[in-house]
Amino acid sequence: MFHPLDWLGRRLADFLAKPRPVEMHFSTSRFRLLQFSLRKGDVLLVEGSSRFSTAVKYLTQSSWSHAALYVGDTMLAERPELGPHVLIEADVADGVRAVALHSYKSMHTRICRPIGLDKEELAAVIEHARRRLGQQYDVKNIVDLMRYLMPTPPIPGHLRRRLLALGSGDPTRAICSSLIADAFQSVRYPILPLVEPADRRRKGARQARREILHIRNSRLFAPRDFDISPYFLIVKPLLEQQFDIHQLRWAEPEQLPRDDGED
Numbered sequence: 001m002f003h004p005l006d007w008l009g010r011r012l013a014d015f016l017a018k019p020r021p022v023e024m025h026f027s028t029s030r031f032r033l034l035q036f037s038l039r040k041g042d043v044l045l046v047e048g049s050s051r052f053s054t055a056v057k058y059l060t061q062s063s064w065s066h067a068a069l070y071v072g073d074t075m076l077a078e079r080p081e082l083g084p085h086v087l088i089e090a091d092v093a094d095g096v097r098a099v100a101l102h103s104y105k106s107m108h109t110r111i112c113r114p115i116g117l118d119k120e121e122l123a124a125v126i127e128h129a130r131r132r133l134g135q136q137y138d139v140k141n142i143v144d145l146m147r148y149l150m151p152t153p154p155i156p157g158h159l160r161r162r163l164l165a166l167g168s169g170d171p172t173r174a175i176c177s178s179l180i181a182d183a184f185q186s187v188r189y190p191i192l193p194l195v196e197p198a199d200r201r202r203k204g205a206r207q208a209r210r211e212i213l214h215i216r217n218s219r220l221f222a223p224r225d226f227d228i229s230p231y232f233l234i235v236k237p238l239l240e241q242q243f244d245i246h247q248l249r250w251a252e253p254e255q256l257p258r259d260d261g262e263d
Helices: 004-017 031-037 051-060 119-130 142-149 157-163 178-185 224-228
Strands: 043-046 066-072 086-091 095-100 109-114 194-197 211-214 232-235
Touching (some): 066 178, 224 232
Antiparallel strands (some): 043 109, 086 095, 194 211
């Protein structure tokens, strides 16, 4: 059944998600190196160029506007057209979907890798995300989407992240990386947990400075949280491939291009 708010919401979501060539950001590593460096369970951060991305980067004060979970070849049998390098992500227009890594070729990205999870735990993280494939977001809440028409609202710094969590929460969940946060928290892997000191008098406490971790509300996570998390390793594709500084070839001073204003 046709619903005018749904139609308008879809159009608005498509408009906000459309990349803008004037703000394209280029990759700092070769795509093949990115392919070789990624492992299942890695989180790939992306610096997007859409109006949506601009707002997220401003509100979170970060270069990263999007996060996706790398699942490798786990979907090769059911989605062979995507190839062996696949990501699961939440998109404001399309909902939870699987996309080929090639979709982010030539874009500025960063690999964040969880440490210490065994194969079964990584499989559980991926399966948690896979079970959400096809979920759609309620775009009838126009108020939720219209906030992103103003990419840099005059909001105090300490309130910007809260702006991401206003409204019904459905479009918000496509921004705040809750899909990935939920997947890791399902195996009790921390991202940026709330921390409190343990009671020294509590029975069984072995250390005076022992801490207790509390899972945070996943609606308040943003892509940058995987970047600054002390529990995720930042992987540089070039450095992973036996980088040798002595093999770099530098231009001699006389080979450098002259400035336009130079006589």
